[in-house]
Each structure stands twice: as structure tokens, then as C-alpha cells.
Ligand code: B3K
């Protein structure tokens with residue numbers, strides 16, 4: 093495959109005016125007629141041919157203005173259709189006929205079948221698997237769609253836009269026609285046909301228009317779509333209130349399907365969802381499932397403006413829609429739930445997913461400049477770091493300034509295929525501010541490291557803060573420029589109050605944000621009446637690694653007194669992380685773990701503080717994960733030592749805090765009736781956390797077995813199951829619970845996924861055999877991405893000791909799986925392979941095994957471009 097470069101972007105020679113598609117659906121032989129009206133772009137070469145993209149296509153018919161095109165005038169290959177001698181000055185119509193086989197489409201890109209339903213996935217380059225087309229995001233047109241299909245099997249015929257009409261056709265078939273007036277790129281096209289149940293509602297927009305809302309699910313599952321519908325209505329309202337964005341069609345539809353490569357897809361007016369992110373009820377969904385559904389429903393809905401009305405000029409601009417839309421869904425969830433707890437969860441996620449990517453062989457800028465396979469750039473860097481960059485713009489400009497920039501963006505670029513530069517310019521123009529240095533966040537990969545140190549001068553009542561930034565080298569970028577890093581800060585005084593210092597020298601300070609723009613910079617503040625404790629990068633105002641030495645006493649002081657919950661969590665994290673890291677080093681060196689009592693008691697004090705919201709306390713008690721510790725250690729990692737160290741610290745906390753945990757376990761019960769709201773979820777999280785600690789103190793499965801037996805919702809049930817399976821594997825209690833669970837949820841594949849991942853994440857070398865055995869289980873369907881991710885994905889991504897077995901068997905197993913999956917579903921294979929992205933930071937023995945496994949993949953002759961791209965970058 094060839095490399096695509098941003099620098100080579102140029103507009104098409106032809107402008108697409110209209111698209112008219114007719115589908116005659118058949119499971120193995122679907123006929124697609126595409127009527128496309130083009131004209132030559134002003135100034136384009138009058139002799140330039142029209143080149144359309146294809147992927148595994150075979151041309152069956154080609155008309156130019158309704159006449160057959162002579163053989164010499166065109167060339168068709170599976171990847172492209174080139175037509176020459178086209179009119180210079182007048183519009184012309186091309187009609188392309190192709191036949192495709194949805195049933196055989198195991199890649200789940202283009203038109204495919206899932207549980208007897210036809211559905212499509214076109215982003216990024218799936219449309220070219222349906223028909224020959226200028227399949228790029230800067231080609232926008234209105235679409236008219238006609239679907240013809242067997243009526244009994246497919247009572248439902250859906251596409252984008254508004255419904256035009258339908259009726260009976262010949263031979264038991266019927267048809268439906270849809271028109272989407274909003275010009276869109278092909279990646280937003282969707283078609284769904286089949287027999288599904290529906291949940292219906294309406295929403296009245298801010299200008300008083302009624303919009304019909306429909307969520308389609310498999311028959312019988314309608315009640316489980318109620319929460320998604322509620323989240324959709326809240327999203328629509330929120331986007332009106334917060335961003336002034338109103339929905340723009342008569343109908344908004346969501347279809348839940350069971351075979352889907354990712355979470356969901358924002359096709360215009362017809363979102364297609366992985367059913368995992370639609371279906372929920374208390375018996376089958378955890379609190380995390382509810383939160384994910386709320387966030388993803390919102391995310392896809394928000395794309396209607398950030399992504400659809402304003403789309404991307406090319407795929408290098410992916411963060412323009414993704415980073416911005418993630419920021420919007422984060423803000424939405426923060427408004428629906430506890431802002432501080434939401435921010436803590438986001439930062440944990442960012443650090444555990446994006447930071448390793450940015451520190452390893454797959455690191456790339458938020459706005460990349462080249463790619464070999466665009467599917468591999470739907471990354472946590474583009475999405476989550478992209479969101480953080482948007483958040484920093486809001487921090488730099490303030491809420492008002494940010495809003496002005498967004499308003500200008502919507503006004504100036506509605507209907508456009510825009511660029512990151514266009515976006516940034518709107519904030520510059522609306523605020524009269526130069527963001528050129530700030531824009532480096534889009535272009536320089538790697539997590540900046542900021543070292544900070546403070547000094548207090550009591551005589552002068554001044555505080556000096558010295559900062560230094562360093563951006564690590566990343567693939568293809570060795571030298572970096574200093575960046576504009578907005579650091580939110582506070583000086584916490586002895587009595588717990590926050591000083592209001594006056595910045596006197598060193599650089600720009602606006603409110604509680606200081607602007608680090610030089611490689612080295614020293615800020616001085618006056619009017620600081622007593623020695624303060626520095627709280628820096630509050631709310632994680634910049635996605636950086638911060639090195640700031642503070643004493644245990646100072647951190648405990650912040651943990652106790654800071655007015656900001658996020659800062660308190662951060663301080664506790666800064667207290668415990670070094671303990672875990674040192675413990676891992678000590679164990680690797682044959683020693684034991686020392687856990688300072690002051691750190692333990694700070695944690696327990698917060699856990700038992702009833703003035704703090706339960707969800708926050710649960711976040712504090714969820715110590716940094718084994719992956720977090722590995723990331724912070726950075727090199728020579730021994731997952732077994734990390735696991736032992738973490739277990740030792742958990743046990744120490746559990747023993748010291750057993751009274752508090754017993755109290756929480758007894759009192760944090762929810763009353764009668766289940767509610768998925770954030771407060772109730774927080775109580776469940778805290779109680780389950782207490783259960784986990786009590787089990788460390790008691791070293792017995794009895795309490796968890798009781799919790800399993802008495803659970804009345806999925807959150808509690810699966811937590812108890814995890815404690816049993818992870819802490820007491822192969823005991824009667826664990827086996828009984830796993831058995832009872834699978835029997836009870838035998839007919840619910842989404843719950844079976846939880847059963848698979850609980851088992852795939854049992855710590856220790858023995859889990860590989862268990863995973864292999866589960867692959868033979870009748871519940872495991874290898875072609876279903878959710879099942880594969882639940883079993884093999886959980887094992888590789890979330891089982892550090894099991895996957896990183898010292899003998900390398902985990903890596904060899906993954907390599908075999910990758911090679912088996914790749915021919916069928918390359919996107920899924922490539923995604924699973926990214927679980928090895930931090931292989932170079934393993935200790936040498938494991939790193940050698942990991943390299944050998946990667947080389948096995950590398951040597952395979954038949955790799956997809958997806959896996960080829962990942963493996964090449966990982967070995968470079
Ligand atoms: N835009 C889609 C992701 C498409 C992934 C293509 N490989 C979902 C989303 O981000 O909302």
C-alpha cells in the first residue's frame with residue numbers, strides 16, 4: 093500500500109452535483125445502480141479523466157448520459173474506474189452498475205449482513221465497496237436513495253434524510269425512497285433493511301419543529317432501548333442550550349446491530365450503533381454501560397453539526413470532527429453527572445490509553461501528515477488528545493471567548509469540508525488572539541513533560557515558580573519546538589484557603605491560568621503571606637506529564653483541603669503512585685513493599701469522609717492500575733512484580749481500613765428500586781470498592797459469594813463475580829458463580845461478553861489456557877467483534893500478568909489470532925494488535941518474546957494493509 097500525504101492534497105477535477113442510488117437487495121447478489129451527476133470544476137484540466145474509487149468491485153454496467161460507454165473510453169479494475177473524454181463545460185450523468193455480496197462481507201465495511209439485517213458502515217472508505225465513487229470527504233452532494241427488497245424479510249427499508257414514499261413492487265418485493273437534502277460525503281451514507289422492533293418518541297426543537305425519533309432494535313429488546321432514547325432527547329436539548337445547535341431533518345433514527353467494528357456511526361439522520369451502546373436494563377447493564385450509552389448516543393448525535401454539517405476536507409483532519417465531538421460529549425456528561433468525577437475518569441482514561449500510545453512506536457500528531465491505512469488513525473490520540481486540545485482552547489479563551497469562536501465556526505463553515513486551520517482561525521478571529529504557537533498541539537506528537545519547582549521567600553512574601561518543558565522525540569519527529577501550555581494553578585495556604593497572589597513577573601497569567609510558552613520560564617507572585625503548597629495543572633488543564641516534587645505532608649494537605657475535588661484526587665494519586673512504583677522495583681530486586689502509613693491513612697480518611705460524594709471516594713480507592721504503574725515506570729517493566737506490589741499495597745490499605753470498609757459496605761446500599769443515575773451509581777461503586785478491600789483483608793471468598801447471591805443489578809453482580817474469579821480462581825465459589833452467571837444469561841450475548849472478559853482478565857499465567865478453552869465455548873462466536881474483543885481483547889489489553897507471561901506464550905497466542913482474524917476482518921485484527929504498542933518498555937526477556945511474535949506477523953505474506961501498517965510501525 094502507498095502512503096497518503098497531506099501535502100499532496102488537491103481538490104477533485106469534477107464537482108459532484110447529485111447522487112441517486114437504487115439498491116435491489118439480495119443477501120448474496122445485491123444490485124446497485126448509481127446515477128451521479130458531475131460537472132468539470134472551473135479551472136480543471138479539460139482533458140482530465142474522471143477517476144472513481146472502488147474496493148473489490150466488479151463493473152457490470154456503465155452509461156454516460158444514458159448511453160453505453162464504449163470499451164475504449166474507460167478502464168475498470170477492482171480498485172478504480174477511470175472514464176475519459178468527458179464533456180468540458182456541461183454537466184453529465186454517469187450510471188454505474190455493480191453487484192455486491194453482503195453475506196460474504198466479513199470485513200463489516202460497506203454493505204453487510206448482521207443477524208439477517210442489511211446494514212452499512214462507510215467511514216472511512218467503505219462506500220467504495222458498494223459502488224465506484226469519488227470516495228473522499230470533500231465531495232459533498234444531496235442523495236436520493238431507493239431501496240427494493242423482499243417485503244416479508246425486510247419490512248423495514250431505511251436510509252438517510254427524510255422519507256419520500258414507498259409502496260409495493262413486483263414478486264413480493266416493496267420499495268422505499270429517501271431524500272437527504274443536506275449535501276454530505278459518502279462516508280455518511282447509510283442503508284438498513286430487515287425486520288426490527290422500534291421504540292418511538294418525538295422531540296420539539298427550539299424553533300418549534302417536531303422531530304420523530306426512532307430507535308430500532310431486535311424484536312423483544314424494545315424495553316432495553318428506553319435509556320438510549322432518554323439520553324438522545326437530553327442530548328438534543330443540551331446541544332440547543334449549550335451550542336445553539338438545532339436538529340435539521342424531520343426524523344432521527346438509530347439502529348442497533350450486533351456485528352459492528354466500533355462503537356457507533358454518525359450517518360446523517362440514521363446512526364448505526366453497536367447494540368452494546370444502546371441496550372440496557374438494570375438486570376443486564378452495569379453503571380458503566382449506562383454511562384457509555386449516554387456518552388455515545390450524545391457523541392453521535394453531536395456529530396450532526398460537528399462532522400456532518402461541517403465535515404472534514406480530508407482524513408488528516410479527522411480530529412476536527414472527532415476531538416471536538418469528544419470534547420462536546422465530555423461536557424455533556426459532565427453536566428449530566430458530577431463534573432469532578434467525570435473529569436477524573438477522563439484523565440484516568442487519557443493517561444491509560446493515550447499516554448502509552450504517545451510514548452510508543454504508534455505515536456502520531458493529533459493532526460497527522462501521512463498515513464498508509466486511515467482505519468488505523470481512529471486513535472485515542474485523534475479522539476482523546478484531540479478533545480484535550482479543544483479543552484485547552486476553551487481554557488485559554490475562557491467560556492465566552494470559546495463560545496464566540498464556536499459560533500463563528502458554525503456560521504462560517506456550515507456546509508463546508510473544513511480543516512484544522514479553518515477551525516483554529518475562527519477562535520483567532522473571534523478573539524483577536526494569535527494561536528499559532530498553540531497550534532503545535534495539533535502537529536507535535538508526544539506527551540510534553542513539564543518540570544516544576546517552587547520557592548517561597550517569607551521576607552518578600554513572594555513565591556517563584558520555575559518551569560521547564562521538554563517534548564520527547566516520537567517517530568518521524570526528533571526535534572520539537574516549545575509549546576503553549578496552559579497550566580491552571582493555585583497556592584494553597586496553611587489554613588486550607590487559596591491565596592490570591594499577584595503575578596509580577598515571568599509571563600502571562602490570566603486568572604488561575606499561567607501560560608508556559610518558553611522552554612524555561614520563571615513566574616514570580618507577590619502578596620503570598622505564608623508558605624503555600626502549589627497545586628498545578630489543576631483539572632488537568634494540559635495533557636502533560638508533570639514533575640513536581642512535593643512532600644507527603646504537602647500532598648496530604650491538598651488532599652484534605654483543596655476546594656477542588658479533582659485536585660484532591662490528583663494529590664492522592666501523586667501520593668500513592670510513587671509507593672506503587674517503588675514497590676514494583678523493590679519486588680523485582682527481590683525485596684518487599686513498604687507503604688508509608690501517612691499515605692494509607694490519607695486514603696482511608698477520604699474513603700470514610702461522608703461529606704464527599706461516594707463516586708469521588710470510589711475513584712480515590714481505585715488505585716492506579718497495573719498499566720498505570722507500568723507506564724510511569726516507563727522501562728524494564730516486569731508485570732509480575734507490578735502485580736505483586738499493587739496487591740501488597742491493596743492488602744495494606746485493606747487491613748488498616750477494614751472498619752471503614754465494613755461501614756461503607758453496610759451503609760452504601762441503595763434503597764428499593766434501581767436507578768442508573770450518577771449518585772446511585774456512585775454508591776454502588778463505593779460499596780463494591782469496599783467489598784474488594786474487605787476481601788483483601790479477609791482473604792476469603794465468602795463475602796463476595798454472598799454479594800453475588802444477593803445482587804439485584806448487573807453492576808453488583810459482575811463486581812462480585814470479578815472478585816471471586818480474580819481473587820479466588822478455581823475455588824468452588826468462583827466456579828459456582830461463573831456457572832450460575834452463564835446459565836442465567838445464556839441468551840444474552842452482551843452479558844456473555846462480561847462473563848468472557850471477567851475470565852480473560854484473571855491474573856496469572858494460567859489464564860491463557862482458560863482463554864484458549866473459551867474460544868471453543870459455544871458462546872464464543874469468532875466472527876462477532878464484541879465477542880472477540882471481550883475475550884481476546886480483554887486478555888491482551890487488560891490482563892498484564894496473563895498476557896505478558898514470561899515465557900512469551902501470550903504474545904504467540906495473540907500473533908496466531910491476528911493472523912487468523914486478518915483475512916476476515918482486518919480492522920479488528922489491527923486494533924487487537926495495538927495491545928502490544930508498549931512492548932519496548934518490557935524487561936528484556938519479555939521484550940524479546942514480544943519482538944519474536946511481532947516478527948511472525950511481519951513475515952506473513954498475506955497481511956492486510958491495516959495489520960501491515962501497524963506491525964511495520966511497531967517494529968521500526
Ligand atoms: N466516526 C465513527 C468512527 C468510524 C471509524 C471508522 N474506522 C464513530 C465516531 O467516532 O463517532
Ligand code: ZN
Pocket residue numbers: 391395413414417
Ligand atoms: Zn466520533
